Structures are given as structure tokens and as C-alpha cells.
Amino acid sequence: MSVIYVLLTISIVVALLFFIAFIHSVRSGQYEDAYTPSVRILFEDEVLKPEDSTEQTAPETQKTNSKSKQI
């Protein structure tokens, strides 16, 4: 088999992966609110004094990651 088939397959697979990522981003609501996440990302870290920062940031990190996957 010619190498061109391999190359084509790879390029189309990569393209399709991006396409799937796009579909996923629309489904998970990333196009619904394009503003709030840009504010939210600046919140952490600056929040509090060092001693309780570990405790404080833990639940928030979780939130930012799972922002779109709500019940």
C-alpha cells in the first residue's frame, strides 16, 4: 500500500478528532456563556492567606474543571 493512504488516513483522523472536540465543546455549553469563564479563571490563588489557601482552592478547582458537566 502506498504511503499516501497512510498519510491521508492520519490527516483525516486528526481533522476528525478536532471536529469531535468542537462538537463536544458546543454540547457542553461552551458557546452559551463566553464571558463568565474569563472572569472566573482569575479568581483562585489571590483569594486568601497561604495557610488556608489549600483548603480553599480544592473545591474551586474541581468546579472549574467540571463547569460544564452538571447534573
Next chain:
Amino acid sequence: MCMDKELCFHCGLPCDIDAVLFQDKSFCCRGCKTVYEIFDSNDLKYYYDLQSAAGTSPDYTPGKFDFLGKPEIAEQLLEFNDGKHQVVEFFIPSIHCSSCIWVLENLQKLSPGVVQSQVDFPKKTVRITFKASETGLKEIAVLLSRIGYEPTISLADSGSAKKREDKRLIYQVGVAGFAFGNIMFLSFPEYFEVEEFWLDQYKVLFRWLMFAFSVPVVFYAGLDYLTSAYKGLRSKFLNIDVPIALGILVLFIRSTLEIMFDWGSGFFDSLSGLVFFLLLGKYFQKRTYSFLSFERDYKSYFPVAVTRIDETGIEEIVQVKDVVKGDRLLIRHGELIPVDGLLQHGDGEIDYSFVTGEARPVHVARGEKLFAGGKQLGGPVEIMAVESVSQSYLTRLWSHSVFGKGEESRFKTLTDRIGKRFTIAVLSIALASAIYWAYADPSLIWNVVTAVLIIACPCAIALSAPFTLGNMLRIFGRRKFYLKDATVVEKLAEIDTAIFDKTGTLTTRKYDDILYEGNTLTQEEKSLLKSTLRASNHPLSRSLYTLLKEQDITVLDHYEEHYGKGLYGSKGKASVKIGSSEFVDNCKEERPDRSVVHLSANEKYKGHFILYSQYRDGISRLMSDLERRMDIGVLSGDHDGERNRLEALLPDLTPMYFNQSPEDKLFFVRSLQDSGKQVMMVGDGLNDAGALAQSDVGIALSEDINVFSPACDGILDAEKFKFLGSYVEASQKAMRVIKMSFVLSLLYNLIGLYFAVTGQLMPVVAAILMPLSSISIVAFTTLATNWIGRDIN
């Protein structure tokens, strides 16, 4: 001590004399201090670091959210409920900065039952997930209100499921863009047709791959154009989608045949590019203001539940839609009257400002009729419903056909009107060239005819309007004029008649002119009067207080406020009474047609103040400016007490109609339309809702765009009212820009047609010409509209 200039640490408003000092910080009121305390004790002081004075002063009446405790009401508001976890989305108009996002997303620190909360800033909503066992809907609503983020819960939230946002267009743009990019890569080798071994060997594979990519472009991404063209043809109207659909189909069929019989490489790149650009234009035009709603009816304003008193005197909470004729209802201070009723108990002090725009509360005596939509400002009252909710005087308006859904608009856009002539022209050119080639060289007929249809596909024309109007929409939005969609700009440009509501539209909700008639007051009386007024929150007292120049404030010995009647204040032997003619002593005058405040001192009648409403800034100029371009008129629900003042402000012979009911206004607009006028209605209250819906362009004027406005085509911030004329002018200029870009794109079409008619259209020519024309149109319209935008004001 707190000076007059000092600002509240929580909300940033100037501290009055009764400021509260706490932890070396001053607060304008107890409410603000309480919110600060809540944040302080829960480690949420970061709120003030993010944005200073970010807060809103809480205004919470206890018992306001009791109805949320009722399971059947709560169930209608919850988005999700599995018994353990519940999800609710609240609309919170006071969300305005990053501090708001931060504190609302840290709600779990204030209420352990909250699992997660997420703010959608553009929509001003917060979605809260909570454990049903630990907290409830009511507790959360109360908590939010206590920290100054009172959710707005209205009749519109209950019942029907929320509309899901339509994401179809985003998917379509994605599909078209994805296919466009890939097809471009695959067709690149063939643009430079060099006789080369590799190219020759694999071109079949490349071509069929392009075909595979273009199938979803035609049958998914471009489907709307095909169906719209089909619908247009069926109703015998050649809209702009007809030549587009023709172009898409011909491109697809010719390309497929070409690769099938190895005639050539096809035009798949142009095809997908065309659809991609068209969809981008659509997307650009569609995005609007998610935090505003242009579809509101009375339901967005009416409460979900109300307190009913049964025969035995027991209070129960019932849903507003279950209220029937004859029910006895308890309306507390600050609550809205949901149905027409008769006052049974207590003093009615009704603020109809949302209905009529009139700020002055109306005093209603026992046995008199109250209308749905008014807000009780006095103490609690008991009313007896005489109608159901949907049958009340105001709400009946919504049974009119103008509010019927899905009414096809009679408006044809400029693009569609051009589309008809364009289609006919393209088809005749195709036919003419077919006839010519039938004699010259019959083998080229197919080639030439398809090429004409392809190259004439009015991509650039179809893009002119979306990009021009979409950009105008944004420019207006930055100037606080929010339009529902792009066609409103087009309609605005064609307006020849403008009708204005008076109260709340031409006038502000404040009073500015004051006239005193009666005996002169002594210095002592004046200072006593001012001190008494200071204690009251009644709108009339507030305006009178700010208008009186007297500054000598004394401490009163005695102060009484009688809801709906007046004020009493005394110091030493001196006393004053201010209020209605029945309330003050020895008053014989009766002047119901104006905002009059009577005054008596030491049991002797002194005189009265007449307050005139304030007309908005610059209306004289606006009106004479508009009058040069269109007919104007005034429709008011009020008596004609202010006719003379209005006549002085407006251009001569401006028609004015008074005592108009909500339905009269609607019919007035309709009769103008029947005589061929394009009518713009500018109003503000619910009583204008019918006229706003009926008019070609209905514009709701709003002091605070977040609070409330009736259904309309556009919302205009009240302070920008004086610029309305220049907005109309700007939209007329925008239409000129569209026409210019039509000419520009026709030039491109002519160049393309030269290649097509002479039978030498190469795929690479199409692939260059098509994006070139689209991009230059987009650039031209964007520059031109920005230039127009700079000229506004």
C-alpha cells in the same frame, strides 16, 4: 463622623445623615452593613478586594418568598429534582461585576446545603445545585436577597419548560468550516495542474474524498437555504435564497458529474466556502443580547403566588393562575396586585408605574376598584378578586391577535426584494448564453449554463445585509439602544410616523417644577415642613423634599405617616400636616387633575404645592428634529392636564390624544398602518404593550434596562432618548451602505459572468473570485458602519 460626601463601603452610594459606622467603615444603611457583616464573618471579604463598593443594598421584605416553601410551586421552578439534589436557575438583575460572580459562586460558604453554584454573567443568572435535605428553594432565595442579590421570580418562570437555546447554527458553521478547510487542502494540488505522476495517480481518490466532505455541507449545513428557497417558490416568491440554493445545487451536481466522468476536478472548494461564509454572516447577525428579553408579557412581571384568605380567615399561599372570581387576597407592602379587585380592608396606595409610567401613587379607598399590575405601597390590604388573572383589564390585552405567535411578518427585507430581480436576471442570462452556444458550439451548453448559475450565486449580496445590520446592532448596543434583531434596523430606516407615549416616556418619573399657591410660610413652618418630609419615603414627599430649598433641619417631637393620606409632624407647639385634601385641616379645595400636595400648619389651611412632571432632557430638539423627517404624535393614557406645557415643548400642531386605553393605543397604531404608514411606537409601560406589538418598530424606553420592559423590538435606555433621531438617521445610512455593497458585489458578478459566458470558468477562478468578493464586502460594510457609528451623536 460620616460626611455627606463619604461613600458606602458596600454599595458605593453616598452616605446620608443616618449612615451606619461599623469597623471603621461607613454604610449608607443597615442593610448594607448587614451584608458586610455576613461576608465578613464568612471569610468572603475578598468580595470588596475584587471590586470596591461592589454591593447592592438589600431590599427584602420578610415573607416575600414564603410561596417557595410550597412543593407544587417549587416543583415548577426546579430544573432538576431527584429527591436528593435539586437544581434551580435564578434570574438576578443585580449581577453587575466580577465580585458578584465570585460571591455567588462561593455560596456554599454561606449555606452548606449548596453543592455548587454557577453564574452566567451575560444572562445574569445563577444556577444552583443544592441538597434538598439540608436547604430548600425558599431558604436559598432568602439568603440571596439578604446579601443583595434578590432573584426575580415571575409567573413566566413557572409552568412551561424553558426554551433550549438553538445550537443548530453553531453546528452548521462548524461542519461547513471543517469541510471547507479540508477540501481546500485536498484541492490545492489541482489548482496548479502540473503533469505529475503522483497527482495523476491519486486524483481520483482526492476527488472522491472532497465529494465525501461536501455531502454534509450541502445536506446539513446548507439545508436551510434549500428549504427556504423551496418555501419561497411554493408561495410564489423569489427570495434571495432561490439563486443561492440554485448555486449550491448546481455546484454540487456539476462537480459530482465532473469527477464521475473525469471531466475535471469540480468546484467542491467553492461550494463549501460559499456555504461557510453565508453561515458566518447568519451567525454574526444572530448574536444579540442574552440578558435582555424582547418577548416579555405581563407574566414576566406578575408573581407566581399570592396569599389567599379562606372563609375561616386562614391564610394560604395559592398560585396566581388558580385565583378565581370572589377570592379574598392579602396583598402586603411592596407586593403586586395580580387580578382586578375591590379593596376590602386597609388603605390602598397603588403605584401603577409599570402599567402607565406614572410615578405618583394612586390612593384607593375601601370599596373602590384596583387594577391588576399595580404595586401596593402602603400597609397590607385585603382585596376581593372580581376577575381571574387572564381576564383583568390589563391582561386582557394579551388575548389580542397581535400577540398571537408565529404571525408571518409582512415585512420583506431589501435583500429579498433585490433577490427577485436578481434571480430573473440570472436566469435570463443563462438562457441567453445557452441559445448563443447552441449555435456556436452545442457541446459547451451544459458547461456555460452551469457556470453562469455558479458564478452568479449571490454570496456577496447575501452577506451585505447580515454584516452591515449585525454591526449596526452592535454599534447601537454600545450606545444603549438594544434591538431585537437585524431586521429592526431595516424597518427603522423606513419609519414615517412616530408615536410617543407621554407619561414615563416624554416625562421622567420625577417631578421638577413646583408651584406654591396660598399664604406665605414663616421660616419656622418651612423648616418644620422640610423636616417632616425628610422622614417619609413616599415618592411625592421625596420629590417635594428635594425641591424645597430650605436647609434648616430640626428634630421632630412627633411624626406620623398615614398611608395614602399624608404626614403629620410637630415640634413644640407648632405642627404641620401635609397630604391630601381630606387629610389636612380646613381644606376646601378639590383638584384631582394634578399632583397637588396640600399643607396646613397649626390646624390652619395654608396652601398647596403643585408638582409638574419633568420632561426628558432635550425632547424639544429631538421632536423638532424628528418632525422634519416624519409625522409625530402623542398618545397618552392620562387626562389632558398637561396639554399646554406639552404644546410649548413640541413642534406646532403635533397631534395629541389623551385618555387613551391600552386598546385604543393599539387600534390607533393599526389605523395608521392601514392608511399606509410605517409606524414607530415609543412607550414604556405595560399599557403600551399592545401598541408596541402592533407597530412596525416598537421601542420600549427604560430607566433601568434590567428591570422590566414590555415586549418590543428594541429597548432604549432613557438617558439616550434624546439621540433617537440620530439612531433613525444612522439606520437609514446603514441601508445606503447595503445598497452600495450590492453594487460592489454586482461588479464581481459581472467579472465572473464574463468568464462563465465565454465558457472559460476554471475552478481556480471560482475559488479566487468567490472568497475575494465575500471578504471585500465584509471589509467594506464593517468599515462603513463603523464610520456611521462614529457619526452618531
